[in-house]
Amino acid sequence: MEVLTALSVGIMMAVGVYQILRRNLIRSAIGLMLVANAVNLFVIYCGAYRGDVPAYVDVAGARSDPLPQALVLTAIVIGMGGFAFVLAMIYVFCVRYGTGDMDKVDRLKH
Amino acid sequence: MSFFHPLIPLVCCALGAAIAAAHGLTPINRLVPTRIYGWVVAAFPMAAFISLVGMADQLFQGQMKAIVFQQPWIPGLATDEGSGISFSIYLDGLSILFALLITGIGVLVTVYTGYYFSGTKTAWRFATYMCLFMVSMLGVVVAGDLILLFVFWEATSITSFLLIGYKGESEAARRGAFKSLFITGGGGIALLVGLLMISMITGTFSLGEVLTQGDVIQASPLYPWLLALVVLGCITKSAQVPFHTWLPDGMTAPTPASAYLHSATMVKAGIYLLARLHPSLGDSDLWFWSLTSIGAVTMVTGAWLGVRQTDLKALLAYSTVSQLGALVMLIGQKADIAFKALAVGILAHALYKSALFMLAGIVDHETGTRDLRKLGGLRAKMPRTAIVAMVAGLSMAGLPPMFGFLAKETMLAMVAHPSLPDVLVFLLSSAAVVAGALIFCQAAILVLGTFFGSSRDQETFDHAHDAPWGMLLAPLLPALLSLLIIIPVSTWPVELLGAAAQSVYGEKVKIDLSLWHGLNTALLLSIIAVSIGTTLFLARRRFIALQHRLDPGPVCNALYRGSILGIDGSSWLVTRVQNGYLRMYLLIMFVGLGIMVLVAGLPPLPTRLPPLRLDDGWVLVRVVAIALATAAAVSTVLLKRDLYAILALGASGLAVAVLFLLIPAPDVALVMIVVDILMLVILVLALVRFPKPQREGADELDYQETWLGKWRDGLVSAGVGLATALAMLFVLVTRPDPAGLGEIAWERESRVTDFFFAAAKPLTGAADVVGAILIDFRATDTYLEIMVFALAGAGVYTLLRFASPAAGDDATDAAPADLQANRGPGASFWPVAESPLTRLLALLILPLSLMLALAHVLFGHDQPGDGFTAGVVASLAVAFWYIILGYEGVHRTLPWLRPMNFVGGGLSLGIVVAIMGAIFNQNAFSPVNFALMLGITTPYGISLSTGLMFEVAIFLAVLGGATLVIDTLGHPRDRDTESDRQATLLPVLEARGDVTSPLEDEDEDDSHAASVARED
Known part of the structure; x- marks a missing residue:
């Protein structure tokens, strides 16, 4: 199971990076989200315990590690904010440069 | 003495800069003429000078080696057990000598600047740079911390750049300024590395401590390297061959700057630092040979090149190069007399050279030219200037009874010193005699050619008139001092020079300023030099013609130009990497990241995996969620249409939420689910706003990418993914496992989690x-x-x-068809x-x-x-x-x-x-x-x-x-704007049959919505 999980996170990361490197800016945005998902999974699996029950005070059994959960929780919400911002930026790019092709966005200094 | 006393000179000069800048304020500028304002500003270096004299007195009388002030600056940047960087001041004999020269000549030059720029309104900028330079230069010679010294050192390079390029509208000034900054700045970097090596070896940045640890430094294997770097820094600053070329080009600076920076002070910074570090770096064979050879070559080269110059300032610049070479050579020696010669030489040269520069400025100012081919016979028009020039010129020529004579004699005594090997005595003596003769010839050309003989250009001659006394005062004082310093009215000069020489040499150096030392080798050599010099002067036309015939061309300038061209050329290489394609930058970052993870952070792979737990009842769900998340992620690549890819992304996100739920992390899973949905909504909403051609074009882009590019990106992402997967695996199998289910080599331990469990309820x-x-x-x-x-x-x-x-924004005043397409979905969603x-x-x-x-x-x-x-x-x-x-x-x-x-x-x-x-x-x-x-x-x-x-x-x-x-x-604003535009474009569009009516009602929106639905 560990191998499977690791492989899955790795593949998601790889796909995300591949998408980020596309010329199509929308694909880059998708890639960004995939990378964010992979990283969130990674962080949450970094938790110290392999839990059987949620991290509550008054439950019995092996509890999951709450710290990475708290970190990932805020990261997810912020990720959405950042994603919306990136989209807005891509939109402005597309309208200004008349293209969604990253290789044609070469007038950043103007 | 008060604690802050050593800071006073620096503060005074800094205040001077502020006051000088205040002249830029319109009311003050109108009220006070530049000439008067020069005197006002000069009061500040004067105060610094006086306070330094007081400190010098204390130093001579007291028993202490140096006046020290220390204040922590960046204590955190300490080497292992050292004290960190501090703002400290270290004032000993050598520093005092230089500081007195800097502030003393500074006073004169500031007054002179006022006259030089008399009548102009913008000279405050120049005066401010000059005062700032004064602060920096003073900082270099009083700094007691290696890093502080370096900071001031660089500040002198920068202020020198500003001063040389003061007349920025002239291309020569810009080139000269850049050249000086390029060469001295490059040397500065070498110096920084050298100084850091010193502090690494000694474990301290404090100059006082470094000076006592010469043995440690010289025993280090780094010694040759750090010596090379420090010497490189110093010889670029002090214009030694082959880096001397910036000095003559720097003569595009206004004359006050040349007189101050490029004769008396900045170019001596290298001399100062070499002398300063002599106790810890010097006295080795490497030191001796490198400095002696560089110095001797520079001495002869500068003197040789100077003779044929026709520009007064260029001639002076080359003679400065020659003198600096002589000083560097002296620092390389081991006998005590060398350091007497050094101290005397520094003072003598500063006095006569600054005077001569200022005189050249006066000639330029009052005649309109400083070209020797147009000058001559000015004695009749400028008698006062001529007399001062005679005095200073005598000192330069090294004739008695001037201070310059004493300097030359002492140097000649050194090169003929019995402690040197015979061959070297011969070589160095010949070099010194040749240089002496050439310098004599230069002095003669300079003074006699300007003020005596007959005028070579009648217009210039008619135009000329004598300088005002105030302006003449500046060169007069140092020239007179060159004459008077040898009269034993006070022991002060002897003590000053003695203290300076002692700081360099480490032991007491006997100084006496009497001119007559009996009939000795030095006098003999001197007489030879003067005779040759006289001959050369008399036959100067033929001699200069000979020089031109022997000229190998501007070798050192070619070196400089070559290095500049090399840098320009290497920019080609850089732009191959920094090619402006954002994807390429990302690619390189990912490759770097992947390499870092794979090489540096590669974890020890587990030999045994924890057993698969089939008893928790969720294995199937887990496997399905993992498969779904992965498959959906992969399909974002395979799906050609952006919208489908986005939907796949949403599916992947939901599967990830399931995985979160299986952690179990219900809070995270909840947020993930809702965020994933909201994100999809936002993405779709944003997507439909995109202009249609661009959306469709974007879909096509996938096909435009080359197979090579895809494979390259694929390989890189696979590498990143592999690194991630390995790290993930490592993390997963090393989790603490209280139940003892698996056997693993190494377990992480959790330190904070238990605290959170224990403290959550009681604290929150x-x-x-x-x-x-x-x-x-x-x-x-x-x-x-x-x-x-x-x-x-x-x-x-x-x-x-x-x-x-x-x-x-007018960036997309695109074609009507574009607008029309844009209007569709965006307007009607x-x-x-x-x-x-x-x-x-x-x-x-x-x-x-x-x-x-x-x-x-x-x-x-x-x-x-x-x-x-x-x-x-x-x-x-x-x-x-x-x-x-x-x-x-x-x-x-x-x-x-x-x-x-x-x-x-x-x-x-x-x-x-x-x-x-x-x-x-x-x-x-x-x-x-x-x-x-x-x-x-x-x-x-x-x-x-x-x-x-x-x-x-x-x-x-x-x-x-x-x-x-x-x-x-x-927000419908875009839609409004577009309808407005369409209203204006309507006739055109209707004529083309592209649009039915701009005034849409609800029904039409419906049809547009339907068309959107069809599109996607």
């Missing part, structure tokens, strides 16, 4: 530890994150409202078809979701869910309303929906929570339980505390941020 009253961490343990972090989220919303708002072309069912759904979903949100906020501390989930859930409902009712509809029916107010309210409430915690618990954000304080029991386990308030704050901020994004995306 929350049973949900994740919630407790969010709203209490890491509350500041959470607060900052909602702030970031709100800012992202504001960013979207700003970008779409103000940076998009609708806000008056809101409102979409409004059926009774959707309307009912919308009406139901908002109150429902708000209740859900309320539940999350109220019970989040004990149950799954929290303010984040609540905010996103409410935002989803709002997004639904926007889609169903449209922008105007939402604003009509929900007048309370003001995103900015939500954001502001949430963030303010967060501050209130922080303040309450600070007031009641002396700890910002720490929970205050009001129910407990007031003695109320709340029903259903609702906690009446600041924790609840913080959840509300999070809810409001997230709702505000998200609705701000949705509201912006739904």
Whole structure:
């Protein structure tokens, strides 16, 4: 199971990076989200315990590690904010440069 | 002596700079003429000079070796056991000699500057640079810390650059300025590395300590390297061959700067530093040979090249190069007389050379030229100037009874010293005699050629008139001093030079300033030199012609030009990598990251894996979720249309939420689910706003990419993925396993988690530890994150409202067809078809979701869910309303929906929570339980505390941020603008049959919505 999980996170990361490197800016945005998902999974699996029950005070059994959960929780919400911002930026790019092709966005200094 | 006394000179000069700059203020500029203002500014270096004289007195009388001031500056940057970088001052004999020269000549030059720029209004800029330079140069010679010294050192390079390039409208000035900065700045970098090596070896930055640790430094294997670097820094600054070329080119500076920086002070910074470090770096064979050879070659080269110059200042510049070479050569020696010669030489040269430079400036000023081919016979027109020039020229020529004579004699005594090997005595003596003869010849050309003989240009001659006394005073004083210093009226000069020589040599050096030492080798050599010099002067035309015939061309300049060309050429290489394609940058970053992870952080792979647990009953779900997440991610690549790829992304996100649930992490899973949906909504909303040709073009782009590019990117991403997977595997198998289920080589331990479990209930009253961490343990972090989220919303708002072309940007005044396409989906997405069912759904979903949100906020501390989930859930409902009712509809029916107010309210409430915690618990954000304080029991386990308030704050901020994004995306302003444009374009479009009517009603929107649906 560990191998499977690791492989899955790795593949998601790889796909995300591949998408980020596309010329199509929308694909880059998708890639960004995939990378964010992979990283969130990674962080949450970094938790110290392999839990059987949620991290509550008054439950019995092996509890999951709450710290990475708290970190990932805020990261997810912020990720959405950042994603919306990136989209807005891509939109402005597309309208200004008349293209969604990253290789044609070469007038950043103007 | 007061503690801050050593700072006074620096402070005085800095004040001088401020006062000089004040002349730039219009009222002062109008009121006080530049000439008078020079005197005012000069008062500040004068004060510095006087305070330095006082310190020198103390130094001569007292027993201490140096006056030291120390103040920690960057104590954190300490080497292992050292004291860190400090702002410290170290004043000993050598520093005092230089500091007196800098401030003394500084006073004269400042006065002279006032006269030189008399009548102009903008000279304050020049005077300010000069004072700033004075501060820097003074800093170099008094700094007691290696890093401080370097900072001042660089400051002299920069101020010198500004002064050389003062007449920036002339290309020669710009080139000269750049050249000097390039060469001295490059040397500065070498020097920095050298100084850092010294501090690495000695473990301190303090100059005083470094000076006592010569043995340690010379025993180090780094010694040759650091010596080379330090010497490189010094010889570039002091214009030694082959770096001397910047000095003659630097003569484009206004003459006061040349007189000050490029004869008396800055070019001596290298001399100063070599002399300063002599106790710790010197006395080795390497030191001896390198400095002796560099110095001797420079001495002869400068003297040789100077003779044929026709520009007064260029001639002086080359003679300066020659003198600097002589000084470098002297520092390389081992006998004590060398250091006497050094001290005497520094003083003598500074005196006569600054005087001569200022005289050249006067000639230039009063005749309009400094070309020797046009000058001559000026004695008749400028008698006072001529007399001063005679005195200074005698000193330069090294004739008695001048101080320059003494300097030359002492140097000749050194090169003929019995401690040197015979061959070297011969070589050095010949070099010194040749240089002496050439310098004599230069002095003669300079003085006699300018003031005697007959005029070579009648116009110049008629134009000439004598300088005012005030201006003449500046060269007069140093020239007179060259004459008077040898008269033993005071022991002061002897003590000063003795102290300076002693600081360099380490032991007492006998100094006497009497001219007559009996008939010795030095005198003999001197006589030879003068005879040759006289001959050369008399036959100067033939001699210069001979020089021109022997000239190998500008070898050293070619070196400089070559290195500049080399740098230009290498920019080709850089632009191959920095090619402006953003993807390429990303690619390189990922490759670097992958290499770092794979090489540096490669974890030890487990030999045995923990056994597969099939008994937890969730294996199947887990496998399916993993497969779904992965497959959906992969299919975003395979799906050609962006919309499908986006849907696949959403599926992948939901599967990830399931994986979170299996951690088990219910709070995270909840947030993930709602965020994933909201994100999809936002993405789709944003996508339909994209101009249609671009969306379609984007779909095509996939096919334009080459196979090579795809494979390259694929390989890189595979590498990154592999690194991630390996790290993940390592992390997973090393988890602490209290049940002892698997055998692993190494286990991590958790230090904070147990604390959170133990402290959550008693400290925060929350049973949900994740919630407790969010709203209490890491509350500041959470607060900052909602702030970031709100800012992202504001960013979207700003970008779409103000940076998009609708806000008056002409970047996309594109073709009408483009506009027409743009209008389609973007204009008609809101409102979409409004059926009774959707309307009912919308009406139901908002109150429902708000209740859900309320539940999350109220019970989040004990149950799954929290303010984040609540905010996103409410935002989803709002997004639904926007889609169903449209922008105007939402604003009509929900007048309370003001995103900015939500954001502001949430963030303010967060501050209130922080303040309450600070007031009641002396700890910002720490929970205050009001129910407990007031003695109320709340029903259903609702906690009446600041924790609840913080959840509300999070809810409001997230709702505000998200609705701000949705509201912006739904804003019809673009549509309005476009209809306006279409109104103007209408005739054209109608003629082409592209459009039916710009005045759309609801029905037409329906049809557009249908066309959107078909498209996607």
